[in-house]
Amino acid sequence: MNKQPKYRQVADVLRREIDNGTYAPGSRLPSESDLSQRFDASRNTIRNGLSLLVSEGLVSSSQGLGYEVKSHEVFELNASRFENLTFPQNGDAYNTDVTNAGRRPHQTFRVEMLPASREIAERLKVEPSTKTVLRFCHRYVDDVPWSTQATYYPSWLVDVSPRLAEPGDIDEGTTRYLAAQGIEQVGYFDEISARMPTPDEARLLEIGAGVPVMLWTRTGYSTDRPIRCTITTFRGDLNRMNYEIGDLAARSENT
Amino acid sequence: MNKQPKYRQVADVLRREIDNGTYAPGSRLPSESDLSQRFDASRNTIRNGLSLLVSEGLVSSSQGLGYEVKSHEVFELNASRFENLTFPQNGDAYNTDVTNAGRRPHQTFRVEMLPASREIAERLKVEPSTKTVLRFCHRYVDDVPWSTQATYYPSWLVDVSPRLAEPGDIDEGTTRYLAAQGIEQVGYFDEISARMPTPDEARLLEIGAGVPVMLWTRTGYSTDRPIRCTITTFRGDLNRMNYEIGDLAARSENT
């Protein structure tokens, strides 16, 4: 019957104990050597089992400290709020959302000019390797790295809206600034996928093994062509993206 | 300088060789003992490095076969297509999308009655533990497990639309059937997040370590209350969800 290898049994038992609250979020698991005694297994076997839980994102380990049970407070992200003159643009939306959630937003920012990758060129409908302007944000919530956001603008747009290529924030928001230049965003196309982080992403977001990233690619359109492409990466387990579509009058009613 | 532990160096070298095509998708890496010689490291250290690549989803291993470099053909999923009488409902959308992609759809199906979990109860605006009808699909693409879809209906809806609780497909689609009962879905609320699969999900979707799942929760509303809640899980790395919002006339034009 019991064909499961020992390290899986260890993981299964601990997983169940985490689920039922024996080990609460934020608390620490017994040490590897304690577990080694409890399960009558070598430290290697215990580590093997614990690494399963780490790769499931249930616990994280740190040298000298032990294994901590992770909590799962998700952050809601309203993605279908239309970005136009009436509503704030994406960057402001981040500040608004985070502040409304009672947390503290903070971001670093940089601008660079670089040739379009294949993905970006396709979405912006320009030739690959054409110059594009990249405006890059690294965002934090309560000083914890939360997301990176890279927005690419085609060079033709920068020609008519030169402030895009200047370092430094655009206070009124890029959407408003572009509208003032006669470029209005009338629609956008969103693509969402998830995968494990590259080492770079893991570093920027300070996430360990076992936490996937979500990739959110938004291509914005004027009435006649694409005007920007924004790629946002963030922790998949702590964020939830929301879309409201159609008539949702019934949603806000209290039963 | 070189403070990186050996097993990370191994992973970094192999990752770069996978990226630059030295090891193409579908091909196999050298065996652990070969790599052990090449890197002058013990087999354990090599395994440690390879497990990093596995957890990044770049390669997968199987006993007796070795390590295979994985490919990344993504499947597009149009999520904002409005589900109403004019357009087919979700289940049919799956058949349509898969067939259009030149692949073969196939699904198993079951119906059961069970008390609402907290998440479901909240979304359907019913009391927790109230009876709900679950219609569950396990979907395949070219005989590869692709997604699971669980749709929950509140019991009051089943009372007026009894066929929901009957096993077996509803040929005309549940949306059409419900509309015929006077229940029309006029809007929906989507929530998307990602995390590592539970052992159950890993089993159903036949995914190994290093592949996250995306969770897509859609709550459908009539004009006055929620009428269904659908939770879809699928591989995050092979699927991309799309939303079209606003005026996208410029998207389909060929430059």
Add this chain to the structure above:
DNA sequence: TCCATCAGCTTGTACCAACAAGCTGAGCAG
């Protein structure tokens, strides 16, 4: 009191060994 040091805990890295279990192709029996 304050702060520097260190013992003693934790996990991280690296090696070795042995056997189990899955897959494949060579080669043999029919």
Add this chain to the structure above:
DNA sequence: CTGCTCAGCTTGTTGGTACAAGCTGATGGA
């Protein structure tokens, strides 16, 4: 030629050891 077995490859599992490196609280000197 067909089909079975098995040697020899692969990864999987489990045990062991040793030392490095990070964290914390106790200890003790200024």
